[in-house]
Amino acid sequence: MNDTKTLQQAFNESLYPVGGHGKRNVGVLLEAFQGIDGGTDSDTYGSGAVIEQFQTEMAEYLGKTSSVFFPSGTMAQQIALRIWSDRSGKTKVAYHPLCHLEIHEQNGLRELHRLEPVLLADKTSLITLKDVEGLPDDVACLLLELPQREIGGQLPAFEEVEAISAHCRKRGIKLHLDGARLFEVLPYYRKSAAEVCALFDSVYISFYKGIGGIAGAILAGDTDFTEASKVWKRRHGGDLISLYPYIVPASRYFKERLPKMEQYYRDAVELAALYNGCQAVTTRPAVPVSNMFHVHVDLSKEAAERLMISVCEQTGVGLTHNINAVSDQSCYYEISLGDRYRAIPKDKLHDAFRLLRELMSGS
Amino acid sequence: MNDTKTLQQAFNESLYPVGGHGKRNVGVLLEAFQGIDGGTDSDTYGSGAVIEQFQTEMAEYLGKTSSVFFPSGTMAQQIALRIWSDRSGKTKVAYHPLCHLEIHEQNGLRELHRLEPVLLADKTSLITLKDVEGLPDDVACLLLELPQREIGGQLPAFEEVEAISAHCRKRGIKLHLDGARLFEVLPYYRKSAAEVCALFDSVYISFYKGIGGIAGAILAGDTDFTEASKVWKRRHGGDLISLYPYIVPASRYFKERLPKMEQYYRDAVELAALYNGCQAVTTRPAVPVSNMFHVHVDLSKEAAERLMISVCEQTGVGLTHNINAVSDQSCYYEISLGDRYRAIPKDKLHDAFRLLRELMSGS
Numbered sequence: 001m002n003d004t005k006t007l008q009q010a011f012n013e014s015l016y017p018v019g020g021h022g023k024r025n026v027g028v029l030l031e032a033f034q035g036i037d038g039g040t041d042s043d044t045y046g047s048g049a050v051i052e053q054f055q056t057e058m059a060e061y062l063g064k065t066s067s068v069f070f071p072s073g074t075m076a077q078q079i080a081l082r083i084w085s086d087r088s089g090k091t092k093v094a095y096h097p098l099c100h101l102e103i104h105e106q107n108g109l110r111e112l113h114r115l116e117p118v119l120l121a122d123k124t125s126l127i128t129l130k131d132v133e134g135l136p137d138d139v140a141c142l143l144l145e146l147p148q149r150e151i152g153g154q155l156p157a158f159e160e161v162e163a164i165s166a167h168c169r170k171r172g173i174k175l176h177l178d179g180a181r182l183f184e185v186l187p188y189y190r191k192s193a194a195e196v197c198a199l200f201d202s203v204y205i206s207f208y209k210g211i212g213g214i215a216g217a218i219l220a221g222d223t224d225f226t227e228a229s230k231v232w233k234r235r236h237g238g239d240l241i242s243l244y245p246y247i248v249p250a251s252r253y254f255k256e257r258l259p260k261m262e263q264y265y266r267d268a269v270e271l272a273a274l275y276n277g278c279q280a281v282t283t284r285p286a287v288p289v290s291n292m293f294h295v296h297v298d299l300s301k302e303a304a305e306r307l308m309i310s311v312c313e314q315t316g317v318g319l320t321h322n323i324n325a326v327s328d329q330s331c332y333y334e335i336s337l338g339d340r341y342r343a344i345p346k347d348k349l350h351d352a353f354r355l356l357r358e359l360m361s362g363s
Numbered sequence: 364m365n366d367t368k369t370l371q372q373a374f375n376e377s378l379y380p381v382g383g384h385g386k387r388n389v390g391v392l393l394e395a396f397q398g399i400d401g402g403t404d405s406d407t408y409g410s411g412a413v414i415e416q417f418q419t420e421m422a423e424y425l426g427k428t429s430s431v432f433f434p435s436g437t438m439a440q441q442i443a444l445r446i447w448s449d450r451s452g453k454t455k456v457a458y459h460p461l462c463h464l465e466i467h468e469q470n471g472l473r474e475l476h477r478l479e480p481v482l483l484a485d486k487t488s489l490i491t492l493k494d495v496e497g498l499p500d501d502v503a504c505l506l507l508e509l510p511q512r513e514i515g516g517q518l519p520a521f522e523e524v525e526a527i528s529a530h531c532r533k534r535g536i537k538l539h540l541d542g543a544r545l546f547e548v549l550p551y552y553r554k555s556a557a558e559v560c561a562l563f564d565s566v567y568i569s570f571y572k573g574i575g576g577i578a579g580a581i582l583a584g585d586t587d588f589t590e591a592s593k594v595w596k597r598r599h600g601g602d603l604i605s606l607y608p609y610i611v612p613a614s615r616y617f618k619e620r621l622p623k624m625e626q627y628y629r630d631a632v633e634l635a636a637l638y639n640g641c642q643a644v645t646t647r648p649a650v651p652v653s654n655m656f657h658v659h660v661d662l663s664k665e666a667a668e669r670l671m672i673s674v675c676e677q678t679g680v681g682l683t684h685n686i687n688a689v690s691d692q693s694c695y696y697e698i699s700l701g702d703r704y705r706a707i708p709k710d711k712l713h714d715a716f717r718l719l720r721e722l723m724s725g726s
Contacts, residue, residue: 027401029608038390042577071434075600108598112475208604214405215603235471236599237438240578241571245392245608 007321010309014318016348018271021212021257021338028214032249042242046230050244054251058218062203063194067220068229069247071238073180073206074105076219077143079232080202082113083225084141084174094118094135095143096127098150100178126156129163135173142168145178146196147185152284152294152334158189158196165199175199180206184290187262201225207250210264210291211257212338216246260339264291267341274353278360284332292336297360301325307359317344317352370684373672377681379711381634384575384620384701391577395612405605409593413607417614421581425566426557430583431592432610434601436543436569437468439582440506442595443565445476446588447504447537457481457498458506459490461513463541489519492526498536505531508541509559510548515647515657515697521552521559528562538562543569547653550625564588570613573627573654574620575701579609623702627654630704637716641723647695655699660723664688670722680707680715 011017022028043051051069059067070076078101081093093109095101097119101109109115118139120131126148135142144164147153156164168175177200186193197203202221207213219229233239268288275283280298297304301323312318320333374380385391406414414432422430433439441464444456456472458464460482464472472478481502483494489511498505507527510516519527531538540563549556560566565584570576582592596602631651638646643661660667664686675681683696 023402024405024407024605025401026396026399026403026405026607026611028405030396030399030401033389033393033396036389036393038388038393039386040389042387042389042391044387070600072600072603074597074602078600105600106594106597108600111598214605214608231469234437234469235474236601237433237435237441237468237471238600239437240435242387242577244389245577248389 005309007305007309007323010312011318011321014312015316016344017318017321017340018344019320019336019338020340022340028212029245029249032214032252036248043244043247045239045241046233050247054247055218057251058205059220061193062197062205062218062220063192064197064203064220064222066223066226067218068226068233069243070217070219070233071215071240071243071246073100073178073204073217074108075233075236075238076204076217076229077101077176077178078105078109078113079229079236080176080204080219080221081109081115081141081143082232083228084176084202085113085115088140088172088174090138090140092116092118092136092139093141093143094120094139096121096145096148097123098148099143099145100180101143103150124151126151126154127164128156129160129167132164132167135171137171139173141174141176143176143178144200145180147181147290147292149181149292153181153184153288153290153292154285155185155188155289158191161196161199174201176201177203179203181209181290181292183258183261184210184264184292187265188289207246207254209336210261210338211250211253213250213253214246216243216250257338261291263342264337265289267291267337268293268335271335271337271341274349278353278357280360281356291338292334294332294334295320296326296330296332298330300328301331304331307356310359311352311355315348315352315355317348319352319356368672370668370672370686373675374681374684377675378679379707380681380684380703381707382683382699382701383703385703391575392608392612395577395615399611406607406610408602408604409596413610417610418581420614421568422583424556425560425568425581425583426555427560427566427583427585429586429589430581431589431596432606433580433582433596434578434603434606434609436463436541436567436580437471438596438599438601439567439580439592440464440539440541441468441472441476442592442599443539443567443582443584444472444478444504444506445595446591447539447565448476448478451503451535451537453501453503455479455481455499455502456504456506457483457495457502459484459508459511460486461511462506462508463543464506466513487514489514489517490527491519492523492530495527495530498534500534502536504537504539506539506541507563508543510544510653510655512544512655516544516547516651516653516655517648518548518551518652521554524559524562537564539564540566542566544572544653544655546621546624547573547627547655550628551652570609570617572699573624573701574613574616576613576616577609579606579613620701624654626705627700628652630654630700631656631698634698634700634704637712640716641720643723644719654701655697657695657697658683659689659693659695661693663691664694667694670719673722674715674718678711678715678718680711682715682719
């Protein structure tokens with residue numbers, strides 16, 4: 001064993017990486033554009049067949065009147081909250097303390113839009129109906145993320161989402177869906193995207209998580225809302241002359257991978273059970289409800305890294321490329337399954353978990 | 364002649380379109396990625412060889428310490444002005460009344476950044492040293508656009524830009540270059556990009572005008588400035604997980620077309636002379652200083668459209684796809700030359716202008 005090798009290096013060199021669809025490389029673009037005629041016109045500042053057709057398809061799929069393609073979810077969601085704020089004259093918006101807007105966007109919502117977040121629930125739990133009932137009256141909009149990524153992809157019962165939606169409608173609070181991983185939870189909910197989205201006033205979905213595209217997002221809602229979002233898209237600098245380099249892959253991989261979401265979810269349930277069979281290892285959720293979960297290990301980050309490098313080098317199975325410290329004695333990492341998982345021979349996977357069980361019982 | 368055909372249709376079907384490099388279609392992407400290995404890693408949220416190398420190359424070319432790739436100039440320029448405003452504690456920024464930020468960005472600078480523009484010069488003339496000397500003291504930054512697109516691509520003498528720069532430095536006003544078409548004016552100025560950019564504190568350049576890429580921009584300056592710009596890029600939703608679909612074409616077409624800027628400029632001088640030989644037609648500038656100019660025609664927009672459709676149908680030469688009304692008796696259109704111009708057989712071009720001269724003298 002080479003002691004200087006990092007976990008990222010070991011993972012990159014592993015024969016059988018576990019998570020995702022494949023490497024994020026130019027091949028993703030080349031594959032997406034195979035068979036696309038060079039004479040196909042570019043979109044132009046939001047107009048043209050390539051963008052308009054995709055927006056129409058996505059609006060229909062989500063059961064909304066209209067949708068707009070954005071270069072990023074960061075842009076789309078800030079804009080959604082701004083529109084609901086402007087419409088209501090209220091500057092507060094509510095979301096989870098580990099919401100993408102709170103932890104990954106350099107405070108854009110405050111710095112660009114002067115909106116004030118109200119944080120609901122604590123950092124380890126889901127937003128509940130009770131939390132929502134306790135909202136003050138000066139909140140314009142509640143953002144719900146389904147599944148809640150930063151706590152392992154946990155998900156409220158569908159009935160709870162229905163109750164939250166009914167409560168928000170009664171109170172005049174707009175409900176926005178952060179559906180970055182919406183496709184991934186539909187098999188568990190046993191609902192169509194439209195059935196879930198019917199509970200929300202506006203919906204954002206992403207094309208580079210489970211779908212495996214290059215980048216890009218859709219924001220959907222009624223036509224008044226989406227027309228307003230186009231004005232803000234221009235203001236943000238997101239109304240690019242050409243977005244087809246993201247739309248063509250989004251469209252292709254959507255068709256290819258949407259039917260596989262059930263498979264990814266089943267695979268996550270199987271893999272989480274293997275993890276939970278190891279001493280001092282637990283998954284959150286215990287039984288996944290999508291293609292993702294978190295693996296919590298009762299070891300320091302450094303000890304866990306050494307262990308995962310050993311598994312990688314001895315069995316060829318790359319369990320993770322990155323581990324996050326929680327304390328001196330605990331750490332976790334995220335698993336998000338895609339096409340790669342089924343490419344691992346079952347005996348190799350079981351070799352890896354036999355070794356992981358041995359190492360953990362001896363640790 | 365088919366009376367129902369629009370100018371845009373006639374232009375699209377013309378054998379010899381005059382402006383630009385070619386159609387904005389998927390072929391632009393496919394050509395740019397020819398020979399790029401599928402195993403080439405994507406950039407990841409602003410990191411990785413593909414984005415870092417290009418940023419280094421562009422910083423060197425512009426003679427600046429550092430540069431950042433942005434999905435759009437709209438985003439890059441608002442951010443530049445915001446940074447200079449925050450640093451100075453002043454909320455006013457000065458620019459031309461036909462600046463991109465004033466007329467094409469849905470008021471993003473005000474709505475997102477709360478900055479207050481001070482408009483310099485009138486809508487038909489360039490900003491002069493005298494205008495700048497008259498600026499109030501509470502202005503954080505002056506934006507100069509070289510060339511000034513909306514008035515035909517006019518350009519101040521280089522000495523005047525030097526004097527404006529010296530004045531701004533003396534007064535502590537930051538000077539920002541809107542260099543959307545900077546490459547295109549270097550042959551006229553007989554200066555390197557770095558010589559021009561040395562007069563400015565921050566510089567934006569674009570890759571889908573003369574360069575003919577798909578989209579994208581570079582913002583350059585000192586490292587403090589560019590590091591701050593990355594934070595704002597994240598806030599705007601422009602820090603995409605993958606920008607390589609724009610960077611690879613920008614890099615390729617930069618290498619391919621930068622050496623042709625002199626040719627495009629010479630061609631524009633030639634073509635403008637042909638226009639100025641027609642009765643009731645004048646170009647602005649009279650002698651172009653870049654690859655672009657405006658053609659002013661003393662006819663209504665509708666009469667001019669009929670005339671251009673005739674030229675298109677009778678000679679195969681598409682002079683323009685779009686005409687803008689000025690009054691009932693005058694209109695204009697923009698010419699921006701690229702690779703297409705030299706693909707027109709000279710006899711066809713002269714046929715077109717012979718016909719245009721006839722039609723104009725009879726009009």
